Amino acid sequence: MALTIAGSDSGGGAGLQADLAAFGAFGVHGTTVVTAVTAQHTRGVEGVWPLPPEAVAAQLDAVLGDLPVRAAKTGMLGDPAVVAVVAERCAAGVLPRLVVDPVLVATSGDALAEDPSTLAKAIRDQLLPHAAVVTPNLPEAAVLCDLPVPETLDRPADAIEAMAEAGRQLVAAGATMAVVKGGHLHGPSAPDVVVSDTQVLVLDGPRVPTRNDHGTGCTLSAAIAAGLAQGMPALAAVQRAKAYVAAALESAKDWRLGTGRGPVDHRVWG
Ligand SMILES: Nc1ncnc2c1ncn2[C@@H]1O[C@H](COP(=O)(O)OP(=O)(O)OP(=O)(O)O)[C@@H](O)[C@H]1O
Ligand SMILES: Cc1ncc(COP(=O)(O)O)c(N)n1
Numbered sequence: 001m002a003l004t005i006a007g008s009d010s011g012g013g014a015g016l017q018a019d020l021a022a023f024g025a026f027g028v029h030g031t032t033v034v035t036a037v038t039a040q041h042t043r044g045v046e047g048v049w050p051l052p053p054e055a056v057a058a059q060l061d062a063v064l065g066d067l068p069v070r071a072a073k074t075g076m077l078g079d080p081a082v083v084a085v086v087a088e089r090c091a092a093g094v095l096p097r098l099v100v101d102p103v104l105v106a107t108s109g110d111a112l113a114e115d116p117s118t119l120a121k122a123i124r125d126q127l128l129p130h131a132a133v134v135t136p137n138l139p140e141a142a143v144l145c146d147l148p149v150p151e152t153l154d155r156p157a158d159a160i161e162a163m164a165e166a167g168r169q170l171v172a173a174g175a176t177m178a179v180v181k182g183g184h185l186h187g188p189s190a191p192d193v194v195v196s197d198t199q200v201l202v203l204d205g206p207r208v209p210t211r212n213d214h215g216t217g218c219t220l221s222a223a224i225a226a227g228l229a230q231g232m233p234a235l236a237a238v239q240r241a242k243a244y245v246a247a248a249l250e251s252a253k254d255w256r257l258g259t260g261r262g263p264v265d266h267r268v269w270g
Helices: 015-025 053-064 080-091 116-130 138-145 156-172 216-229 234-251
Strands: 002-009 030-041 044-050 071-074 098-100 131-134 177-180 192-196 200-203
Touching: 002 015, 002 053, 002 216, 015 030, 015 216, 030 053, 053 080, 071 216, 080 116, 098 116, 098 216, 116 131, 116 138, 131 216, 131 234, 138 156, 156 177, 156 192, 156 200, 177 234, 192 234, 200 234, 216 234
Parallel strands: 002 030, 002 071, 071 098, 098 131, 131 177
Antiparallel strands: 030 044, 177 192, 192 200
């Protein structure tokens, strides 16, 4: 059993809808703590209604007070006060094996937080010390680490080294493992760089040519949490999650769901 602490995407491609679909693909029951409702489709975000921190706290306590949550992930938290609510449960030891997907801005470019840099600071200072795995995309890594990040794979060694440096900073900030995702890089492949205290590893794979990439980050972090809930070591969970997202992208690459960036095919596994 796993838990997602995330926002609702009415379009069903990202957010807690993607998380539940990914948990289900691995046969893991999903519980949900909703942080915000968004009015959203494949072209972007039309509106965001955050829930009060008390509502997030009440959902967390209801789930954790009864159900055997083996791993959790955070997605859109939206508000530093919500970060504090989650961090409090981590400090109390009731949120095991936490995957932190530091969602700040949607792929469409729409902000998912009132003040992304204040939210990033709260995530870095309060959540990373409790994170088993943190999974920033390149713009998120830039804000969390205050680093320039690469945009292309024209000089692959430079791009990978910049991603590894971001990963090292996130591990220094307290995360046990950082997965700096290369989905936004322009080039023939989509490398993710995994950094821990003991290693730096590049998980590479061909870039799937598709506009249907909405929710890939949510799907990856939920798949990692599913693996942790099943008792997998973190690196194995990350490797399986990367393969799952690649297969989900490939399977949905020609779909025409909506007129913008459509969802991936969460059903591909199993
Ligand atoms: N076109 C693609 N082909 C293959 N893998 C991809 C592609 N786009 C993204 N990925 C993979 O999907 C995962 C998510 O990466 P990405 O950098 O897009 O995260 P994100 O921006 O947080 O996602 P989201 O779209 O949910 O915001 C990573 O494992 C990345 O390598
Ligand atoms: C509720 C919610 N959570 C997360 C994302 C990020 O996903 P993406 O970057 O693919 O838009 C999103 N768009 N909506």
